[in-house]
Amino acid sequence: xxxxxxxxxxxxxxxxxxxxxxxxxxxxxxxxxxxxxxxxxxxxxxxxxxxxxxxxxxxxxxxxxxxxxxxxxxxxxxxxxxxxxxxxxxxxxxxxxxxxxxxxxxxxxxxxxxxxxxxxxxxxxxxxxxxxxxxxxxxxxxxxxxxxxxxxxxxxxxxxxxxxxxxxxxxxxxxxxxxxxxxxxxxxxxxxxxxxxxxxxxxxxxxxxxxxxxxxxxxxxxxxxxxxxxxxxxxxxxxxxxxxxxxxxxxxxxxxxxxxxxxxxxxxxxxxxxxxxxxxxxxxxxxxxxxx
Amino acid sequence: xxxxxxxxxxxxxxxxxxxxxxxxxxxxxxxxxxxxxxxxxxxxxxxxxxxxxxxxxxxxxxxxxxxxxxxxxxxxxxxxxxxxxxxxxxxxxxxxxxxxxxxxxxxxxxxxxxxxxxxxxxxxxxxxxxxxxxxxxxxxxxxxxxxxxxxxxxxxxxxxxxxxxxxxxxxxxxxxxxxxxxxxxxxxxxxxxxxxxxxxxxxxxxxxxxxxxxxxxxxxxx
Numbered sequence: 372x373x374x375x376x377x378x379x380x381x382x383x384x385x386x387x388x389x390x391x392x393x394x395x396x397x398x399x400x401x402x403x404x405x406x407x408x409x410x411x412x413x414x415x416x417x418x419x420x421x422x423x424x425x426x427x428x429x430x431x432x433x434x435x436x437x438x439x440x441x442x443x444x445x446x447x448x449x450x451x452x453x454x455x456x457x458x459x460x461x462x463x464x465x466x467x468x469x470x471x472x473x474x475x476x477x478x479x480x481x482x483x484x485x486x487x488x489x490x491x492x493x494x495x496x497x498x499x500x501x502x503x504x505x506x507x508x509x510x511x512x513x514x515x516x517x518x519x520x521x522x523x524x525x526x527x528x529x530x531x532x533x534x535x536x537x538x539x540x541x542x543x544x545x546x547x548x549x550x551x552x553x554x555x556x557x558x559x560x561x562x563x564x565x566x567x568x569x570x571x572x573x574x575x576x577x578x579x580x581x582x583x584x585x586x587x588x589x590x591x592x593x594x595x596x597x598x599x600x601x602x603x604x605x606x607x608x609x610x611x612x613x614x615x616x617x618x619x620x621x622x623x624x625x626x627x628x629x630x631x632x633x634x635x636x637x638x639x640x641x642x643x644x645x646x647x648x649x650x651x652x653x654x655x656x657x658x659x660x661x662x663x
Numbered sequence: 664x665x666x667x668x669x670x671x672x673x674x675x676x677x678x679x680x681x682x683x684x685x686x687x688x689x690x691x692x693x694x695x696x697x698x699x700x701x702x703x704x705x706x707x708x709x710x711x712x713x714x715x716x717x718x719x720x721x722x723x724x725x726x727x728x729x730x731x732x733x734x735x736x737x738x739x740x741x742x743x744x745x746x747x748x749x750x751x752x753x754x755x756x757x758x759x760x761x762x763x764x765x766x767x768x769x770x771x772x773x774x775x776x777x778x779x780x781x782x783x784x785x786x787x788x789x790x791x792x793x794x795x796x797x798x799x800x801x802x803x804x805x806x807x808x809x810x811x812x813x814x815x816x817x818x819x820x821x822x823x824x825x826x827x828x829x830x831x832x833x834x835x836x837x838x839x840x841x842x843x844x845x846x847x848x849x850x851x852x853x854x855x856x857x858x859x860x861x862x863x864x865x866x867x868x869x870x871x872x873x874x875x876x877x878x879x880x881x882x883x884x885x
Contacts (some may be wrong), residue, residue: 423751425882439882457752461674461743473667474756578834 372399374521374553375420375434380429382415386493389415390577392431398572402547402554403585404564407552407574408660412558413557414454416574419557420449434521445609447475447504452518454526456507460499465499468516473518483516486542503530511542521553522546536563543567565652575660584652592630593658594622600641609634612658622649664758664764671753672740672770679739683732684778691785694722701791714798718851720805722786729779729806729813732845736771738822745824745880754881764877768821769869777819779810804853811848813861815839818869825876825884835872 377398382389387411397403398532407413418424421430422439440536441449462470464487469531472478475609487494507527514522519619522543528536540563545569546552558564564571578608589609597618604613604622609630612623620640624631628647635642651656686743698721700709713719753763783806791800819839826832849855855862 406786421751423754423881441756443759446755449755451755455747457749459671459674459743459749462671466670467673470671473664529775609819611692626862647699 372395374399374434375555376430376432377420377433378430379418380417380426380431382424382426382428384415388577390606392425393579395572395581396552397555399553400551401570402570403556403566403570403572404568405555405557405572405574406561406564406656406660407557408663409559409573411576413523413574417454417523420523424465447517450514450516450517450519450522452510452522452524452527455464455529456503456510456527457512458510460497462496463495464492464509465494467494467513468494471513477518479516479518482518483512486512486515487587489538504535507531507535507539511539515542515546516578518570520551520611521555524554524556525557526559527559528558528563529544536560540566561656563650572654573656573659581626586654588650588652590625590646591650591655591659592624592626592628592631593648593654594624594628594634595648596620596622596645597643598641600639602639602641604635604640605638607634610638612661614657621654623650623655667771668758668763668766670765673764675743676736676739676771676774679735680774680778684781687728687732687778687782688785690725690728691782692788693751693782694724694786695789697721697724698789698793712851714794718854720850720852722790722802725782725786726809726847728782729775729809730816731813732778733775733811733813733817734820736775737817737824740767740771741760741824750825760877760881761874765792765870768873770817771817771821771834772814773814783810798852801852804849804856804859805851807853807859808846808849808855808862811859812843814866815843815846815869818866818873819843822869822872822876825873825880827880831837831876831879835876839869 375393375394377393381391405413405416411506417422419426420433420438420542421440425439430569432446433441436442436445441464445516459467459470462534468480469484492501498506506558507530527539531539534632543554543556544567547554552568556564565584571582571584573582598620599618603615604610604620606613609624609626610622611625614621621647622631622635626634632642632645637646701721714721744753754760756763783802786806787799787802790802817840819835822839823832823835826835847853
């Protein structure tokens with residue numbers, strides 16, 4: 372069963388095409404990461420999925436309902452983390468818990484307080500006077516206490532230090548281990564997603580590509596070599612990405628070492644000590660999408 | 664669910680509500696001392712002539728306070744929601760958008776009526792201290808359009824704050840300003856009494872402007 376279904380989605384903003392004929396599905400129980408450079412429309416896509424934007428064309432279904440007219444019953448099943456860890460800053464911790472409790476029948480105050488109490492703040496502490504990291508814990512507590520079926524996180528790592536990001540990942544891992552729970556996440560810290568997701572969506576220039584994490588890390592390869600030649604490798608069908616630091620070059624490709632060496636020679640690049648190197652998801656992301 | 668919304672609205676309103684309440688009571692005290700001073704310094708026939716023949720409204724200092732109260736309460740409720748688009752939090756709650764907005768409006772109007780209602784009682788009591796019942800009762804009919812202007816200011820403020828398009832914001836501001844200015848066109852005791860029942864029935868129609876702005880707020884990126 373698909374939790375999210377997007378068919379032929381089109382969206383335009385200020386005369387610019389953001390997406391054209393975008394289609395993808397998110398199956399129940401999967402942990403999907405949406406990756407794309409800044410300005411590629413990740414937050415716009417989340418806004419469309421949550422009914423905060425009406426797309427120009429196409430169809431988006433979330434838990435079986437059209438995304439721009441989600442019923443309260445379906446919204447009850449979706450835990451949503453807004454970009455920037457949005458929270459009502461005029462509320463205290465206790466008031467936040469009291470406010471949300473009234474909306475969710477499965478609300479678990481113990482989960483909320485177990486996450487929030489880690490900060491050691493009194494429950495009368497105002498959300499508005501918290502740091503970004505502390506506020507993120509309150510928001511995480513709110514989402515987890517709802518016991519949602521689908522979790523949509525829009526750049527959860529924004530403004531968080533390594534400790535809070537790790538805390539987030541720990542909680543998300545526990546959530547993902549529960550039966551039938553689905554996570555759809557965007558983050559600008561790509562290496563964090565490597566520890567969490569099983570499926571990746573690359574969003575680039577209005578197109579989306581879906582791949583399994585293991586499949587991607589196995590098939591996309593990073594090669595390193597040295598060269599003093601003036602000829603720099605050019606991206607083409609075989610060479611997907613190029614990085615250079617002084618005389619050390621890194622190229623990315625789906626092809627094997629021999630094919631890449633042959634292609635570089637064909638381009639007139641002098642190659643010395645070419646070998647395959649370990650590749651992180653962040654390396655792969657840069658190799659595939661480029662730096663800017 | 665409803666108690667959660669009421670809690671949220673109260674937390675946003677409490678300080679500014681206290682502020683406008685103090686302001687309203689303050690102007691009522693000023694009206695009391697002004698009328699008291701007038702009674703002590705002028706002949707009763709002169710005061711009667713001013714009130715009945717010259718239509719001098721002794722409590723006209725109160726005129727714009729319901730409007731200010733309405734605007735302040737609308738801002739107190741909705742400025743925190745539109746800053747950094749925080750209303751998305753509420754729009755994602757398992758509650759219909761229009762019901763969410765309606766509950767906010769009802770809460771805001773309740774506090775508006777408390778603040779303005781206390782003022783009406785105080786001004787009526789002041790008038791009743793020195794004037795006959797018939798003259799004192801005109802406090803209600805004279806203040807009616809001002810209170811209506813306050814309600815329209817409240818609804819207009821909400822509609823303008825929620826509206827995402829600048830051109831529509833300007834349009835709504837003009838429409839509400841014109842309608843509100845009608846409430847201040849006349850002078851004298853109970854000058855708008857014949858039209859008041861019709862105007863009161865028109866108020867719920869303006870609620871649809873707020874619903875419409877709320878819908879557009881949500882579907883244009885919230």
